[in-house]
Amino acid sequence: MIIYNFWRGHPNGDLLPVQEMQEILTMMCSPANQESLRDSLQYSSDRGEATLLKEISLFLRRHTLKDELPEVSMASKKILMNDSSPPPPELDMFLTHGVSHGLDLLCTATTKKDDVVLVERPTYFLAKDIFTSHNLRVQNLPMKKQPVTKTLMVDVEALGRGLKDGSIDVPRMIYIVPTHQNPTGNTMPLTDRLILVKLARQYGILVAADEVYHLLDWSSPSKRRPARFSVLDHLISKQSEPLTNVDISAKNNIGRMGCSVSVSSFTKIFAPGVRCGWIEGPASIIDSLVDVGYIQSQGGCVPFVGNILRTALAEGLQDSILDKLIISYKDRSKILCDILESESGIQIHHRPDGGYFLWVEFSNISSAEIFAVYCLDRGLKFMPGVRCDSVLEGFEQSGQPKELCQHSARLCFADMDIIDVSDGAKLLVKLYREYTGKL
Ligand SMILES: Cc1ncc(COP(=O)(O)O)c(C=O)c1O
Structure with missing residues (x-):
């Protein structure tokens, strides 16, 4: 698979x-x-x-x-x-x-x-x-x-x-x-x-x-x-x-x-x-x-x-390599955002203007971790937000709830080539709709 x-x-x-x-x-x-x-x-x-x-x-x-x-x-x-x-x-x-x-x-x-x-x-x-x-x-x-x-x-x-x-x-x-x-x-x-x-x-x-x-x-x-x-x-x-x-x-x-x-x-x-x-x-x-x-x-x-x-x-x-990388990753990030934005339940709070990652928040799911397991069984892998959020000793001083990242996920658009980023994004929309009963 x-x-x-x-x-x-x-x-x-x-x-x-x-x-x-x-x-x-x-x-x-x-x-x-x-x-x-x-x-x-x-x-x-x-x-x-x-x-x-x-x-x-x-x-x-x-x-x-x-x-x-x-x-x-x-x-x-x-x-x-x-x-x-x-x-x-x-x-x-x-x-x-x-x-x-x-x-x-x-x-x-x-x-x-x-x-x-x-x-x-x-x-x-x-x-x-x-x-x-x-x-x-x-x-x-x-x-x-x-x-x-x-x-x-x-x-x-x-x-x-x-x-x-x-x-x-x-x-x-x-x-x-x-x-x-x-x-x-x-x-x-x-x-x-x-x-x-x-x-x-x-x-x-x-x-x-x-x-x-x-x-x-x-x-x-x-x-x-x-x-x-x-x-x-x-x-x-x-x-x-x-x-x-x-x-x-x-x-x-x-x-x-x-x-x-x-x-x-x-x-x-x-x-x-x-x-x-x-x-x-x-x-x-x-x-x-x-x-x-x-x-x-x-x-x-x-x-x-x-x-x-x-x-x-x-x-x-190094200058020309950097220019090439910027163009490539910009294109990948754009296509990923454009496709995911077709589904209002997948919220993008910030369209990346650099880097490797897109952070999304899923509406109507109880846990991105459980949704991640569902997706992995169907050929798609992403990092649940909680992996990036060590709720640490004294987390209260963050002023944010313990479950801050529970509905979120990190998506890297740098690793795959652009066709796979595009196909993967379409699959994520499909799996989200299936999972939330929207289909
Ligand atoms: C924020 C951040 N810092 C550091 C690293 C690792 O950097 P290096 O390979 O230079 O050790 C990464 C790699 O993913 C990263 O995303």
């Missing part, structure tokens, strides 16, 4: 850059590049190879020039936006084996047993295990449902109030997926990002912004994508006026650096198999990663694979 797999969050196999990889490897191994090839077979410097770090910075700048920034001094803006002025912006960066490794390293370097990490409801379903493997306590962020769109967002005002009146303990870390979120596809607005960045600095919290989908973006030009957290943190840190209500005596604040970092990777924009990513943030955080024991022992991550990615970036291949 064919299974239409909307569960798996993998890139489509035919979109992996096999052709480009052949070109890259040929270039890397050419007589003219023997020296850089030899260098990439050696240990690398702790933060990662400098020319790759520079290429990533330039690439990020090329693809984020139109990102929405707050009104700040022109001088700060110029540092971040001027494409032609070398060197790249003064954001410190560290190479990793990907977002998962980046999060793990941040835990190693900046947390201790029993520290609290706050996460969204719902969130990336595999992140929690990274935190619990460091003996951290994972709790929920306050969440709100937007009144009109019904999309789920972090309630940053409630977070600020809770931290101030002590009803929310100051966490060591806040983990968010702010752009084209996994699983909802939502993007946190700039105003909320700024509040969070300031709260982090005020209370000594590390905001780990998982921005793995930031560049996989097809927002309309009228809807600017908000800037990444590391950029906002950098701008806020440069503001001359002091932050309001700075409370350096706040509980748990002593000796804790509060700031926001961007954690990202080549997983969604090149290929997961290269296991290469980066963390951008203030020098103090980046230095603390360098101090981790195994980094001291092994040196920088990905020297050889880094050479592959440096070549892809320098030769413009």
Whole structure:
């Protein structure tokens, strides 16, 4: 039986850059590049190879020039936006084996047993295990449902109030997926990002912004994508006026650096198999990663694979791969939404404008988990929303009911080819109608 797999969050196999990889490897191994090839077979410097770090910075700048920034001094803006002025912006960066490794390293370097990490409801379903493997306590962020769109967002005002009146303990870390979120596809607005960045600095919290989908973006030009957290943190840190209500005596604040970092990777924009990513943030955080024991022992991550990615970036291949992926995933997401919207019982609160996922809510069913089993028996697989919503210790502080995700599902449109996305969507409509007795 064919299974239409909307569960798996993998890139489509035919979109992996096999052709480009052949070109890259040929270039890397050419007589003219023997020296850089030899260098990439050696240990690398702790933060990662400098020319790759520079290429990533330039690439990020090329693809984020139109990102929405707050009104700040022109001088700060110029540092971040001027494409032609070398060197790249003064954001410190560290190479990793990907977002998962980046999060793990941040835990190693900046947390201790029993520290609290706050996460969204719902969130990336595999992140929690990274935190619990460091003996951290994972709790929920306050969440709100937007009144009109019904999309789920972090309630940053409630977070600020809770931290101030002590009803929310100051966490060591806040983990968010702010752009084209996994699983909802939502993007946190700039105003909320700024509040969070300031709260982090005020209370000594590390905001780990998982921005793995930031560049996989097809927002309309009228809807600017908000800037990444590391950029906002950098701008806020440069503001001359002091932050309001700075409370350096706040509980748990002593000796804790509060700031926001961007954690990202080549997983969604090149290929997961290269296991290469980066963390951008203030020098103090980046230095603390360098101090981790195994980094001291092994040196920088990905020297050889880094050479592959440096070549892809320098030769413009990464730019064209990204353009191709954006077009492909945009088409898949459109066809999925168009077909599902033909059935009013399957509600889409937000049509994705980036990322891998569509979040839907089913009317007239008691549990998406039970409906998922019904669908699986009939050749269709999706992730029930509850898998992405660990109802955690102290979930009440999320301000949302325990059953928040009971009727919802995450559908990945990236894994299948477009015909299967279309046929799978039609099958989902049919199965929903059968199941709810609409046929
Ligand atoms: C939100 C999010 N973070 C991290 C990852 C994994 O990233 P990496 O392969 O770079 O570790 C994924 C993959 O699905 C993801 O959706």
